[in-house]
Amino acid sequence: MEIKNIEIIKSSGEKVKFSLDKLRLSLKRTGADNTIVNQILDKVRDELYQGISTKEIYNRAFSLLKKNKSHLASKYKLKKAIYELGPTGFPFERFVSAILNYSGYKTEVGKILQGKCVSHETDIIAFKNLEATIIECKFHSEQGLNCNVKIPLYINSRYQDVRANWSKSSKKEVLLTQGWVVTNTRFTKDALQFGNCTGLYLLSWDYPENDALKDRIDRLGLYPITVSTLLTNREKQFLLSRDVVLCRELIEDNFYLDHLGVSETRKEKILNEILQLCNIQTP
Structure with missing residues (x-):
């Protein structure tokens, strides 16, 4: 059977066509040279079968890479x-905070902020150039679970409540300029549309393009x-x-x-x- 006709099963249960190019790209991202990449591609290709899971392909590629370096x-x-990092999600908050610290921010984790209506426990507050950003982290410990539109809807309402009271707080010399939602999975199309419409900054495993979570980690070496x-x-x-x-x-x-x-x-x-x-x- 030709490779282009092989369907693989993702962690979500969705069936998609196998892509040799996607696998090649993920291997190249590690810094592996062409010889190693081609050797692994050849071995994985020989072991493909109809309905193979992405997990099985990953495990095979991982073990072959581990043998090399x-x-x-x-x-x-x-x-x-x-x-x-799970299952509680708290280490993920500390991980995101560490990435921000290495990007020039000063961060505080797990702070209570008073809103106009109620108080809110925020995951991270990040400060840079007299501007503040409130960051909420949505961690999933299982693959296949994405962030739907309810998440940014809820977080945006919390952000707006804190913002309405910000000028009365002790940090009034600092401007509250943005709210973020950070997830280790992906956002649904509706979630992205809502975030872009309201000005809420969304950061996920693969979004925004070229500046996603995986890109920032690789770029800064913050594994x-x-x-x-x-x-x-x-x-x-x-x-x-x-x-x-x-x-x-x-x-x-x-x-x-x-x-x-x-x-x-x-x-x-x-x-x-x-x-x-x-x-x-x-x-």
Whole structure:
């Protein structure tokens, strides 16, 4: 059977035509060279069958990348790694906050703000150039769940209530200029339409184009600790509980690996993987 006729099943249950170009692009994003990419494409192509799941294709490509270079496999599992920040969503808020901090913002997480009508617990307030942005994070720990129009509708009403009272608050010298919704999944068409119409800024895994969550992470080298292929799940959860959300934070806070009883040899491998992943030059 020709590749163009093979249907694959997405995590949502939707059936779509398999695209070799999409797989090639996702592998190229990791920084893998053409030789590695072509080898993986050939092997995956040979193992395709009608009704194969995207998860099965991902697992095969991931294991082949890991055999070549572990830091490439870490980049490839970025989307899955963000799901692994759950299930509460709070580590995702800290992760988004960390991305903003590295982008020149000062952030506060989990603050109560008084609106005109009621008070609101906000996920993140970000400050830059005497302007404030209120950011709400919508985290899904399961694949296939998208943010529908109800989410930006609800968040926009909260933002407008806080904005109506902002000039009376202690931060009145700072202008409240924007509300954001950030999700690790995708927005539906209606959600995007509403956000664009009301001026609410929407940031998802793949939106806006070229400046989406995945683009910002790759550009800044701000990978969550859950991407590591060398740390165990128990070790990742321990680090998250100690507020080590980004891989690059472990370079400075590597004493936590000693607390976990990680051997010197393994510790060196873990830190080397992170240095390569985040493109950090050692002195």
